[in-house]
Amino acid sequence: MPKRSRRLWARATAALAVLLAATLAGVTLAFPSVAATTCPGCYGLTELDEGVHTEATLSDAEKSRVKQVIRQARKLVADFYGAPASDPRLLVCLTEECYGRIGGGRERGIAILNRAVMLSPRGMDAVIASHEMAHVELHSRLTAGAEVPQWFDEGLAVVISNDARYLAPASASDRCMVTPAGPLPATLEEWLAAASKDVDTYAKAACQVSRWLRANGNHAGLLSLLERLNAGEAFASIVPSGS
Incomplete structure (x- = not known):
C-alpha cells in the first residue's frame, strides 16, 4: 500500500475509533x-x-x-x-x-x-x-409487528405476579377490585400519564385482563391470542374494546 494511502487509512481508522468512543460515551451518559x-x-x-x-x-x-x-x-x-x-x-x-x-x-x-x-x-x-x-x-x-395495548401488558403482568394490591385472591369468582368505567390507556405515554394521576389504573387493567383470561381459557387463551397476533391479526379484532 502506498505511503499516502496508509496515512489516509490510519487517519480514517483513528477517526472511526474516536467516533465509536464518542457514541459509546453518549449512550452511557444518556x-x-x-x-x-x-x-x-x-x-x-x-x-x-x-x-x-x-x-x-x-x-x-x-x-x-x-x-x-x-x-x-x-x-x-x-x-x-x-x-x-x-x-x-x-x-x-x-x-x-x-x-x-x-x-x-x-x-x-x-x-x-x-x-x-x-x-x-x-x-x-x-x-x-x-x-x-x-x-x-x-x-x-411476540414477533416483530405484533403488539398488545399497554393496559393489557400491565394487567397481564399484575395477574402473573399475583399482586394482591390490585387483584382479589385467585379463589374469588371475580378477581376485580376496581372495574374500569371507560377505555384504558393503549400507549406507554398514555399509561404513564394515567397511572400518575389515578392510583387505580393498575387495578382497572388487572380487572379487565383477569376477566378476559377467565372467559377465554386463561393460559390457553393467552397462547391462542399470541399466536393470532403473530400471524398478523390486530389486537382490537381479537379482544373487543371493553371486554
Missing part, C-alpha cells in the same frame, strides 16, 4: 440503564448467579435473599406460561446509590429493552420482580 444491562461489571455489579448481577458488597444473608426472591419470581412466571421463552439479565440493587448509578429512578423495578430487568431496593420482592419479568416474557413471545 441511557445508563441500557449500558448497565449490557455491561453490569462496568457499573460495579458482580454476577451472583447465572444472569443475576448485584452489588459485590452484599452480606451472605443479603445474597441469600436476592436468590430467594429471583427464584420465587421465576416460578410465578413459569407457573403461568410453563417453559419460559425469555431469560432476562437481572440487575439487582439493595442500595439507592447502586440503583441510581445504573440509571434507575423512583420506580421499584423496570424492564429494559424487553431483554433485561432492573430492581431497586424497594422492588426486592417476588411480586415486583415477576411483574417486570412478565413484561419481558410477553414481548419475547
Whole structure:
C-alpha cells in the first residue's frame, strides 16, 4: 500500500475509533440503564448467579435473599406460561446509590429493552420482580409487528405476579377490585400519564385482563391470542374494546 494511502487509512481508522468512543460515551451518559444491562461489571455489579448481577458488597444473608426472591419470581412466571421463552439479565440493587448509578429512578423495578430487568431496593420482592419479568416474557413471545395495548401488558403482568394490591385472591369468582368505567390507556405515554394521576389504573387493567383470561381459557387463551397476533391479526379484532 502506498505511503499516502496508509496515512489516509490510519487517519480514517483513528477517526472511526474516536467516533465509536464518542457514541459509546453518549449512550452511557444518556441511557445508563441500557449500558448497565449490557455491561453490569462496568457499573460495579458482580454476577451472583447465572444472569443475576448485584452489588459485590452484599452480606451472605443479603445474597441469600436476592436468590430467594429471583427464584420465587421465576416460578410465578413459569407457573403461568410453563417453559419460559425469555431469560432476562437481572440487575439487582439493595442500595439507592447502586440503583441510581445504573440509571434507575423512583420506580421499584423496570424492564429494559424487553431483554433485561432492573430492581431497586424497594422492588426486592417476588411480586415486583415477576411483574417486570412478565413484561419481558410477553414481548419475547411476540414477533416483530405484533403488539398488545399497554393496559393489557400491565394487567397481564399484575395477574402473573399475583399482586394482591390490585387483584382479589385467585379463589374469588371475580378477581376485580376496581372495574374500569371507560377505555384504558393503549400507549406507554398514555399509561404513564394515567397511572400518575389515578392510583387505580393498575387495578382497572388487572380487572379487565383477569376477566378476559377467565372467559377465554386463561393460559390457553393467552397462547391462542399470541399466536393470532403473530400471524398478523390486530389486537382490537381479537379482544373487543371493553371486554
